[in-house]
Amino acid sequence: MNLQYACLECLLKQACATAKLQNHALEQDVLEAVSAVFENLEYFKIPLRDSSSLSTLDIKDKVKLQGKLSKFFLKKGIALSGDFEIPPTLLAVLVYEKIAEILDNASPYSEIKTKSIAQARAYKKDFMQSLEKKLKQGISPKEILEYAVRICVLGNVIDYGAQCSFDLKAESKKILQAHFAHFALESFMKKLENAKQMVFIGDNAGENEFDEILIFALKALYPTLKIFYFVRGAEIINDITLKDLKNSDSALFKICKVIDSGVLSPGFIESLANVEAKEIYKKADVILAKGMGNFESMEWHAKRDERVFLLFKIKCNVVRDYLKKIWVILCFSPHF
Template identity: 40%
Template sequence: MKIKRDCYVCIYNQALNVTKRLYLDENKASNILRGVALILSKYDLSFTPPDIAKEVYEYIRKKLNINDPFKKEKEISIKEALNFKPLLEEKLKNSKSPLFDACKIAIAGNIIDLGVNQEYDLNKEIENIFNMNFIHNDFNKLENKLKKAKTLCYLADNAGENVFDEILIKVIKKIYPKIKVYYLVRGKPIINDITVNDLKGSEISNFAEIIDTGVDTPGFSLKYANSKSKEIFYNADLVISKGMGNFEVLFGECGREVFYLFKVKCGVVANACGCEKGDNVILKGEK
């Protein structure tokens, strides 16, 4: 998905919010923001939003000499999500459609996004989780694919969201115990996206093999992915992609069938998938 004019403003505002989150003084913030403006000016409409975000956040990290500016926020998000895990798993025990409801849980977790969403209400999202409505709902196609799949490539997104992914993957493994699941995460810190280091102590490794993709964009950009993750992506029987960043770099670009699960959080993505901001999506893309 290529950028639109609104993306320039969105990425600039993300940089502005980073300066506020880190409590930078006016001089430091001004220096950062002027540099970001120069970076944005280099990119035409042939690029994807995560392509540009990669350079912007890399620039911010180097200027501030901070490897992971969102480290604390990621830790807080994971702890908060873990508080909901027992409740959600208990509710799934009484579900008549545990796989579909687990998909809803995974999508609800996509509200945790400090790139586009500077503020979010996870409590409110959890309250309405099983009443979730969909504009695009290709769940039946996804379920049919799972019945036949021997391998699943699951593209991760944000820290905290991984807890909700774990619940879905656990349900998938319970229904289809022979399926091999690969959980692909970012190679370096980028916004609040999940990395291998963020998953230390996580139970998800009991249900999936965690793969460091080498990617340092807020989306699984194939041009930055290492050979192992690309091999898994293209050879897996099924790909589930979580979050808008993965959608932005893969939709219409990757040349294979992907099931996109996410919450629409911006107008540009809404237009791309025929939705409105705030909609929930289970969308089969390509082939």
């Protein structure tokens, strides 16, 4: 999904919220630093609440941001060449580095991530017991997988970057009856029939606990399937990293191969991945990307790569309007 003007306002709000987590006194400094990234954009001064705020970047503004991003990533040894697209998650890398510099803290969400994982782990126990019971009862693979997918997407309510509140307890009561706008479970299962390798791209800290349930179900139904779980390559918002999983003694290490993707953005962008992750991604028979950030980064590729499935909850107006869907909705499909 390409960057829209409304996404810039969202990034500014995220910047302020992040500053408040650590030091209210630095909020204005953070806001000014992030605003400076957009200051030379021709149309950024248009009131963002106007209908025009939902439009995609003007070509002149896109070129300006491409130039800034190219210079920024080149310093990190990553070449972004040509007329590359700019999903919101790509620009977020530059924005959050500015925030980290002013706060002098690369992980302002560290404490929140630890609490999110602990909370999710407590809720996970009952769901895991229910899954194990279903497996013993000989319920059909389709029913088992649907249950696991629904519990997996439950974790997607845990998101501090989306600027919306969430109630894990309340969501857990609704998830089994929740409506999916697109629910390509049969297509997903068909892909899995002959699959040897699968890439599961994680999203936020805490979600990983519910991802375990789906991976556990997949291993039970497809015992020869090798699953790689991709995490972010650096701290950004509350996204899950290898360090988070190690510090919390995650069970994921026991049921799949965890891979540090090297990706710096809050959404998987293949061009930002390290060599190991790129090679695994290329060889995968099935790719499941979890969360709205991964949707924003991978939607274009999902339409062109039949291996890719996107599982997420819509949590912002821009994505809702882009997909022309109602507010709270779950999506699980390679096509929209």
